[in-house]
Structure formats: structure tokens, C-alpha cells
Amino acid sequence: MERNRIKLEFLVHDLKVPLAVIEAGLLSLLQKTDKYGPLTEKQTRVLERALRNTIVTRTLVNDVLELGRSSAGIMSKNRFETARFIGETMIEIFDLSDQTLAEEIRLQKSLPELKQVLARRGIVLDIGEDLWARELCLDESKVRQVLRNLLNNALKYRKNRVAIGVETRDRCLCISVSDDGEGIPSSYHRKIFECYFQMDMKTEHCVRGHGLGLAGVMVLIEDMGGELALDSDMGKGATFTVKIPM
Numbered sequence: 001m002e003r004n005r006i007k008l009e010f011l012v013h014d015l016k017v018p019l020a021v022i023e024a025g026l027l028s029l030l031q032k033t034d035k036y037g038p039l040t041e042k043q044t045r046v047l048e049r050a051l052r053n054t055i056v057t058r059t060l061v062n063d064v065l066e067l068g069r070s071s072a073g074i075m076s077k078n079r080f081e082t083a084r085f086i087g088e089t090m091i092e093i094f095d096l097s098d099q100t101l102a103e104e105i106r107l108q109k110s111l112p113e114l115k116q117v118l119a120r121r122g123i124v125l126d127i128g129e130d131l132w133a134r135e136l137c138l139d140e141s142k143v144r145q146v147l148r149n150l151l152n153n154a155l156k157y158r159k160n161r162v163a164i165g166v167e168t169r170d171r172c173l174c175i176s177v178s179d180d181g182e183g184i185p186s187s188y189h190r191k192i193f194e195c196y197f198q199m200d201m202k203t204e205h206c207v208r209g210h211g212l213g214l215a216g217v218m219v220l221i222e223d224m225g226g227e228l229a230l231d232s233d234m235g236k237g238a239t240f241t242v243k244i245p246m
């Protein structure tokens, strides 16, 4: 690995310690009220939000390191429950944009209940009960990062609806994420996977992004030996379909 790249990753790596200290401190204030004193409801809410966002930052730091590990060709598969993987990825996303929804997802006890909660926000989750209750054996953090980025884009660019489909086919995990937004003209179907490329630099969306998500998604999918297909055109919405061998 190139020296500068190692230095950069080392810096990111070392963010883990201060973040862990912040996280532990916030947790202590929230949980050990006998030691640190009681909290008002408002204080609790502020601390909980700070804690959730510290956790998001920790996840992002891990994702940066994951990308590095991935380009070094290191794979690590583990067993994980489909339900937990999808539920937690959604909570992570909505904890920043829609905390009420994140809390509702957290409280869901069954798949039909979760589907209903999401449907009320225009999100269709299409997955069978068997797969929901099953375990998958893949590189979990990579698969999460792929779903998180595709779903974040769909939520960012949709008009009203987003649909997520998850199934297993030909010994592969297939995830599709669709939205009903402006869509992507075919002349941009390659370009959007390049680093820092954003279709319309003028819209306010671009301020919130870096044009890095899809480039990262592509690297991860290639490293897992998977495929990504894009079906989209101007005014037609977009469907990203990912197929990852298990």
C-alpha cells in the first residue's frame, strides 16, 4: 500500500479510541444515574441523541477501514441473522433523518409489523418470512455498507416511494433498491460509479453528499465477487440490483 494511504488509514484508525471514550462517557451518564446524578427528560434526550450519533461516527470510521481492508483483498465471512442485518441498517439510517421512525423500527416485534410501519412512510419492504428468519453467511459489514448507501441514495432522490426487495436466488443474496425519483439517464450509468461524480452539482442534494457512495459500493461488490445492475432513465426512477454469491 502506498505510504500516504497507510498514514491516512492509520489516522482514521486512531479515531477509534477517542470515539470509544466519548461513547463510554455518554453511556455512563445515561445508565449510572446513581453515580452521576439523575437526569431530566430533556437531558436524557440530548444525551441519547449524542450517543446515537457517536455510534454512527464509529460505524463510519469502521466503514473507512473496511474499504481499505477490502481493497487489500481481505475477506471475512460471518454468520448473521437477516432480520437483524436489515433492521439495524434501517435504524442506523433513520436515526439521523427520522428519529421517530428509527424508534418505531426498533420496537417492531414481527416482520408484518415492520412492513406496516415502513409502508406508512412510503417504504415497501419485500422479503419472505423464511429468509427474514434465516442466517446468512457473508461479509456482514460490507453487505451493510452496500445496503446503507443504496438505501440512503433512494431516500435522498425519491419523490414519494422507495422499495427494497431481498431474496436468495442461484445461491446468491439479491438485494434491489428502487425509487420513484428523477432517475438517471443512460449516458450517466457508468459515470455515477466514479469517485466524486454527482449528476447535478446545482441541486441542494449535492451539498449533503460527496459523490463517493456508489464508487465505494462498487468496490465492495467486486471484492465479494458480486454484480450490480442499474435500471433507470430520466423520469423513470432508479432500480439498483445487487447479486452477491453466498
Ligand SMILES: Nc1ncnc2c1ncn2[C@@H]1O[C@H](COP(=O)(O)OP(=O)(O)OP(=O)(O)O)[C@@H](O)[C@H]1O
Binding pocket: 149, 153, 154, 157, 179, 181, 182, 183, 184, 192, 193, 197, 198, 199, 200, 206, 208, 209, 210, 211, 212, 213, 214, 215, 237, 238
Ligand atoms: N437513486 C438515485 N436516483 C437518482 N440519482 C442518483 C441515485 N443514486 C445516485 N444518483 C446520482 O449518482 C451520484 C453519485 O451517487 P453517490 O452515492 O456516489 O454520491 P452522493 O449520494 O451524491 O454522495 P455520498 O458520497 O454521500 O453517497 C449522485 O450524486 C446522484 O447524482
Ligand SMILES: [Mg+2]
Binding pocket: 149, 152, 153, 209, 212, 213, 214
Ligand atoms: Mg450516496
